[in-house]
């Protein structure tokens with residue numbers, strides 16, 4: 022896995038309008054309990070090899086001195102790698118429909134959003150694709166607090182997708198392509214739900 026693969030996937034998501042401004046962050050797991058993550062505050066539409074940072078999964082800190090500042094959401098990525106040893110990539114984006122659902126869920130104080138009987142649920146790779154309960158985490162200003170909530174609340178059998186209230190979505194999986202596909206599936210679920218006006222508690 023390399024910075025070039027992160028850049029290519031990020032550019033694709035940016036082109037879809039899911040990473041406006043400097044929004045979004047992507048990472049891949051590296052050997053040796055490390056991860057390669059996008060730098061903070063740069064346009065993910067045009068990142069280069071200079072805009073990715075190696076961090077430790079245990080401490081979320083850059084491995085090398087003088088590296089660019091890693092994503093502000095590094096602690097969420099590393100929490101997911103610690104919770105899910107089979108996951109090798111994490112994608113965070115602000116896709117419009119998923120973000121709209123995250124806003125509605127936060128307004129209603131909903132800790133989960135349930136999607137039922139959509140064919141696209143199968144794209145999440147669940148054992149039972151008839152229904153998916155997506156956790157919604159509070160968007161604390163201090164991001165490590167969100168990571169703490171993820172560590173505390175994410176069940177062992179949780180789906181590989183989550184929403185952050187008033188903010189966006191994060192997905193993960195065994196490869197970067199799969200984590201990106203899951204983001205597309207979550208966005209489709211949110212779009213369909215808003216189109217047919219169902220599912221939000």
Ligand SMILES: CSC[C@@H](O)[C@@H](O)C(=O)COP(=O)(O)O
Nearest residue numbers: 042043044045046061062092093
């Ligand atoms: C455009 S502001 C968005 C940020 O606050 C954050 O939510 C985000 O997605 C990107 O943060 P970053 O630190 O660049 O990885």
Ligand SMILES: [Zn+2]
Nearest residue numbers: 044045113189
């Ligand atoms: Zn974000």
